[in-house]
Amino acid sequence: MLLAGLAGCSESGSPGPAVSPADVIRLASVLPLTGRSSHTGESMLNGAKLAVAEVNAAGGVLGRDVELITEDDACDPGTAVSAAQTVIKQDVAVSVGGYCSSAVVPTLKIFRDAGVPMVIAQANSTDLIAPHYDSVFLICGTVTAEAVFAVDWMKKLGGKRLSIVHDGTSFPITLADATAARARATGALTVASELKLSQGAADYRRIAQAVVAGRADTVYYTGYYGEANQLIKDLRGSGFTGRIVVGDGATDGPLLTDLSQEQSSDVYGTALLVPEFMPELAEWSQRYQQAYGVAPGPSSAESYDAVMVAVGAIKRAGGTGHEALRAALSATDYAGLSGTVTFNADGTRTVPKFLLLKADGKRFRLAGG
Numbered sequence: 001m002l003l004a005g006l007a008g009c010s011e012s013g014s015p016g017p018a019v020s021p022a023d024v025i026r027l028a029s030v031l032p033l034t035g036r037s038s039h040t041g042e043s044m045l046n047g048a049k050l051a052v053a054e055v056n057a058a059g060g061v062l063g064r065d066v067e068l069i070t071e072d073d074a075c076d077p078g079t080a081v082s083a084a085q086t087v088i089k090q091d092v093a094v095s096v097g098g099y100c101s102s103a104v105v106p107t108l109k110i111f112r113d114a115g116v117p118m119v120i121a122q123a124n125s126t127d128l129i130a131p132h133y134d135s136v137f138l139i140c141g142t143v144t145a146e147a148v149f150a151v152d153w154m155k156k157l158g159g160k161r162l163s164i165v166h167d168g169t170s171f172p173i174t175l176a177d178a179t180a181a182r183a184r185a186t187g188a189l190t191v192a193s194e195l196k197l198s199q200g201a202a203d204y205r206r207i208a209q210a211v212v213a214g215r216a217d218t219v220y221y222t223g224y225y226g227e228a229n230q231l232i233k234d235l236r237g238s239g240f241t242g243r244i245v246v247g248d249g250a251t252d253g254p255l256l257t258d259l260s261q262e263q264s265s266d267v268y269g270t271a272l273l274v275p276e277f278m279p280e281l282a283e284w285s286q287r288y289q290q291a292y293g294v295a296p297g298p299s300s301a302e303s304y305d306a307v308m309v310a311v312g313a314i315k316r317a318g319g320t321g322h323e324a325l326r327a328a329l330s331a332t333d334y335a336g337l338s339g340t341v342t343f344n345a346d347g348t349r350t351v352p353k354f355l356l357l358k359a360d361g362k363r364f365r366l367a368g369g
Contacts, residue, residue: 030097049068165221204227273338
């Protein structure tokens with residue numbers, strides 16, 4: 001039945017023929033649908049579309065269908081600004097997208113000035129809360145929480161000397177800084193070096209050689225999987241045999257596709273939700289599989305939750321008035337796929353969840369949580 005319902009949906013996920021804007025409640029989803037992060041963007045879009053379809057199948061919200069307005073940001077700040085300006089013109093009530101923090105940050109003021117609250121599905125840099133807007137809510141735990149998780153696990157895995165590598169953009173650099181601060185504050189690991197690579201470079205042998213020279217036994221790369229894949233190859237090619245850990249922006253299938261067994265040995269990732277390792281999401285994962293013909297990937301569940309949190313707030317607010325909607329989002333207490341969703345006063349998630357994954361051939365397996 002779900003398949004039949006989805007087959008009749010428009011791009012927005014709303015069933016039946018197109019309707020006028022006055023008859024729908026529009027949500028904005030600005031995601032990377034092209035570029036290196038498009039694999040994740042597609043998973044996020046599918047998660048959001050599934051939520052919209054299920055809401056509409058259950059009667060919509062306040063007697064109106066929900067429509068998802070999607071634009072591509074390609075994880076690029078300039079493209080993201082244009083995308084945000086485009087969706088704002090379409091009378092959206094809430095923004096529910098957001099993957100690369102560097103692309104989301106410049107859109108904060110655009111949505112704020114338009115009075116549109118943001119339920120940010122995936123991006124989790126502390127730069128997102130730096131402006132102290134009371135209309136920004138993060139579904140995922142911030143880099144500060146991820147750094148605590150990462151340092152604790154790297155110590156448990158036997159790490160003593162840590163080299164941290166980032167790409168200089170918002171999420172990676174804030175996660176790198178938080179990790180270095182956590183390691184130093186706790187004395188859990190000695191920070192041997194903090195290094196910056198350039199996105200899209202042909203190789204990272206200079207970075208790899210610096211890691212080896214610094215006698216690190218653990219590397220934590222906080223950027224995305226495109227650069228992480230090449231960095232792993234160059235680290236192994238330079239003789240680094242220690243643990244390589246990547247942050248949640250890189251812990252996804254594309255990281256491992258062309259790595260040899262030797263290269264992927266002792267590769268770990270700090271991850272957000274990965275439905276295949278979460279039995280409690282089995283029924284939802286089946287619905288997703290039926291709808292899209294593939295299993296949900298990392299970020300799909302958070303994107304689904306972002307839509308459901310927005311819809312719940314609209315119901316409680318009794319409409320899409322900006323102040324009532326912002327207040328309703330602040331008071332969210334939702335039992336989501338990602339656990340109970342409640343927010344601190346600064347819009348951060350009160351109880352974030354992370355997983356530790358380990359590479360096993362071309363796939364990851366659960367190593368801890």
